[in-house]
Amino acid sequence: MYVMRAILDGIAIAAIFSGSVAAVVLIDPRYFFDSYPKAIQKAAHEQMTKKEKKINHILTIIICGICFIYSTASILHTGIAGFWNLFLMGYIQWSILNLGDFFLLDCLLFQGKYKDKIVIPGTEGHPDYEFGNWMKHLAIMEHFVVTPFLIIPFVAAIQALITGLIGR
Incomplete structure (x- = not known):
């Protein structure tokens, strides 16, 4: 297994x-909007429109799809075989993406100098924009419970199966 390769690919995705x-x-x-804490979503004057939901779904599929294709192609390029080796490579890559999301988006973007630009109109001054509340009501549970124990193993297993089948 190529741990350093998995780490570098994780940084890339x-x-x-x-x-x-x-x-x-x-x-x-x-x-x-649906990625914000629930209290902020409820406090907004206007809920997410059908158009916004459609754009959100399309963007999520495109962004995650690009990351998945890059990750899968990179693992295929290594020539690694065996479900558990493939799974671990994927798990490392997606775990680093998860940590990047936490540090780059939740900590830096949403709590940094661009904080005012990411506020949903009508929710200005909401207490869940404060760092401690943001972490407590969204980021900690999402990035350190749900994602590493449910989402990443699922994605890594799917990726390992696909990579194993394509690599034969």
């Missing part, structure tokens, strides 16, 4: 994912 999401959120934060 984290940059792709976080950079893409940050660009979209800075253009119009409502496109990722």
Whole structure:
């Protein structure tokens, strides 16, 4: 297994994912409105429209799809075989993407100097924009419970199966 390769690929897909999401959120934060804490979503004057939901789904599929294709192609290029080796490579890559999302988006973007640009109109001054509340009501559970124990193993297993079948 190529641990350093998995780490570098993880950094690459984290940059792709976080950079893409940050660009979209800075253009119009409502496109990722459903990724905000529930209290902020409820406090907004207008809920997510059908058009915004459609754009959100399309962007999510495109961004995650690009990361998945890059990750899978990179693993295929290594020539690694065996489900568990493939699974671990994917798990490392997607874990780094998850950490990149946490540090680059949740910590830097949403709590940094661009904080005012990502506020959903009508929710200005909401307490869940504060760092501690953001972490407590969204980021900690998402990035350190749900994603590493449910989402990443699922994605890594699917990726390992696909990579194993293509690599034969």
